[in-house]
Amino acid sequence: MSILTKQEIISLKNNKVNLGELLKNQDDISYINFVLENLGQLSHDFNGDFLYELLQHSHPQVRFNAVKNIGKLKNLDANLLIKNYQVETDTKVRREIISSIGRQRHIQNKSFLFNVLSDTDPKIVCQAIRALLVFEHDKTIEARLRPLVNHPNEMVRTVIYKEFFAKFHQKNATLPHAETYDFLKNIVVHADVLKALTHVPDDSVHLTFTSPPYYNARDYAIYPSYQAYLEFLERVFTETHRITKEGRFLIVNTSPVIIPRVSRAHSSKRYAIPFDLHHYLARNGWEFIDDIIWLKPEACVKNRIGGFMQHRKPLAYKPNAVTEYLMVYRKQTEKLLDWNIRSYDDETVKNSKVSDGYETTNVWKIDPCFDKIHPAVFPVELCKRVIQYYSYKGDLIFDPFGGSGTVGRTAKSLDRFFFLTEQEPVYFEYMKAKSKPQTLFKERQTLFLTLEQFVESTK
Ligand SMILES: C[S@@+](CC[C@H](N)C(=O)[O-])C[C@H]1O[C@@H](n2cnc3c(N)ncnc32)[C@H](O)[C@@H]1O
Numbered sequence: 001m002s003i004l005t006k007q008e009i010i011s012l013k014n015n016k017v018n019l020g021e022l023l024k025n026q027d028d029i030s031y032i033n034f035v036l037e038n039l040g041q042l043s044h045d046f047n048g049d050f051l052y053e054l055l056q057h058s059h060p061q062v063r064f065n066a067v068k069n070i071g072k073l074k075n076l077d078a079n080l081l082i083k084n085y086q087v088e089t090d091t092k093v094r095r096e097i098i099s100s101i102g103r104q105r106h107i108q109n110k111s112f113l114f115n116v117l118s119d120t121d122p123k124i125v126c127q128a129i130r131a132l133l134v135f136e137h138d139k140t141i142e143a144r145l146r147p148l149v150n151h152p153n154e155m156v157r158t159v160i161y162k163e164f165f166a167k168f169h170q171k172n173a174t175l176p177h178a179e180t181y182d183f184l185k186n187i188v189v190h191a192d193v194l195k196a197l198t199h200v201p202d203d204s205v206h207l208t209f210t211s212p213p214y215y216n217a218r219d220y221a222i223y224p225s226y227q228a229y230l231e232f233l234e235r236v237f238t239e240t241h242r243i244t245k246e247g248r249f250l251i252v253n254t255s256p257v258i259i260p261r262v263s264r265a266h267s268s269k270r271y272a273i274p275f276d277l278h279h280y281l282a283r284n285g286w287e288f289i290d291d292i293i294w295l296k297p298e299a300c301v302k303n304r305i306g307g308f309m310q311h312r313k314p315l316a317y318k319p320n321a322v323t324e325y326l327m328v329y330r331k332q333t334e335k336l337l338d339w340n341i342r343s344y345d346d347e348t349v350k351n352s353k354v355s356d357g358y359e360t361t362n363v364w365k366i367d368p369c370f371d372k373i374h375p376a377v378f379p380v381e382l383c384k385r386v387i388q389y390y391s392y393k394g395d396l397i398f399d400p401f402g403g404s405g406t407v408g409r410t411a412k413s414l415d416r417f418f419f420l421t422e423q424e425p426v427y428f429e430y431m432k433a434k435s436k437p438q439t440l441f442k443e444r445q446t447l448f449l450t451l452e453q454f455v456e457s458t459k
Contacts, residue, residue, distance in 0.1 A: 009038045020050025029059050036065035044074040052080055060090035067093060071100030078104060082112050091121060098124055102131025114144055122153035129159055162334060177245055177343035180204050180396040183457045185417040186444045188408065190428040191451035193400040193421040197239040199458045205243050205419065206395035209386045209407055211253040211378060215271055226271055234280040236400055241285050247333040247340045249390045250286055255324035274325040286329035292362045294324040294382060300368050344392050352392040359385060373430045374404040383410035391416055405431035
């Protein structure tokens with residue numbers, strides 16, 4: 001059989017040529033699929049009988065294309081599709097059948113769609129949910145769907161949560177997306193972050209970039225247990241979520257830590273902080289977006305491989321840890337990134353454009369930075385990249401664990417505002433000393449406040 005062109009297929013269709021005859025006894029699967037994929041719109045008098053026959057075809061792609069076309073028929077036979085659904089084994093075809101039936105928007109398909117809700121394929125369950133949601137104000141549908149908020153699959157739970165539960169908690173944003181409150185601009189608060197955050201309004205921060213204290217690895221990071229540590233960070237990042245604007249980012253820098261052994265009779269213990277923390281973030285409305293690896297030169301990190309180099313005994317292999325993670329999360333939203341971007345005026349979008357030489361992979365080679373006062377400071381280059389790639393000029397950047405203030409200084413140098421909290425007096429004073437008058441942000445000078453002063457300023 002000669003190969004048809006797309007135009008020929010359309011003209012055969014328009015001239016009401018019996019396409020069923022054309023495809024009958026055709027062994028070339030790609031020929032059948034090509035015809036089916038190029039049928040285009042189907043008019044109300046199109047004879048689709050051959051499409052139903054193709055539902056019995058042995059090749060799943062042919063059955064899939066047949067269902068797709070049946071979905072375009074004005075007087076689709078839902079009962080025939082339902083019959084085929086019961087015996088169909090191919091996932092793609094099954095999904096397409098549900099999608100075609102859903103698009104019909106016929107209330108008589110309701111009981112079939114109810115049955116589909118117990119399908120083992122979560123995508124099919126989601127399609128059935130979407131098909132049922134079309135019938136607004138139907139109490140029986142709502143009663144069947146609401147309990148699915150406890151469904152074992154997370155996709156299903158999210159759809160139901162958004163539909164029936166989240167909308168009742170939506171707050172009205174009081175500020176335009178691109179703006180924030182003046183009393184948060186270029187402020188450093190000397191306080192426990194959780195105490196300070198109770199005075200920060202919802203939806204006020206555009207980006208959070210931080211490096212939390214590493215569990216019991218330094219004096220300023222002593223917690224009664226690893227569980228207590230993770231729960232403290234959960235509280236901080238849940239509050240951070242509340243104060244973050246819709247669809248904006250949180251970037252957390254962590255790495256596994258080692259707590260050295262107490263004596264030669266014990267072994268040291270390694271804690272997988274980024275991996276453990278992830279669950280606490282994900283369950284509180286932070287959607288995981290990316291993992292970026294911060295790669296350091298080997299010469300800069302602690303030597304752990306020394307012993308192994310001598311003895312080469314398997315099991316006692318301890319590689320030098322040259323990486324840290326930047327875990328990228330976004331405040332969950334149904335809005336697309338495009339919505340966030342369109343909240344800025346053209347001038348800001350143009351001025352914030354990332355210049356040439358940006359990083360193209362998720363492995364960022366950056367030298368660490370050492371400081372004589374603070375033991376764990378960010379390299380400026382790391383802050384620069386995060387702030388440039390994840391915020392616009394004029395945005396408010398938050399660091400709950402301010403340390404020596406690298407995030408603040410870098411944000412300022414890139415024409416963003418910052419809001420930092422830091423509880424250790426030594427580091428708070430150090431930040432203050434580092435903030436020289438000539439580096440003051442041209443529009444708004446930096447203020448170093450006690451908790452009381454900050455609370456007063458919010459009134
Ligand atoms: C890893 S350091 C951050 C260093 C910072 N990224 C920099 O570039 O200088 C973590 C900081 O969090 C501070 N911190 C720990 N617990 C805190 C809390 N509950 N509230 C505010 N700051 C806290 C510590 O004092 C420490 O300075």
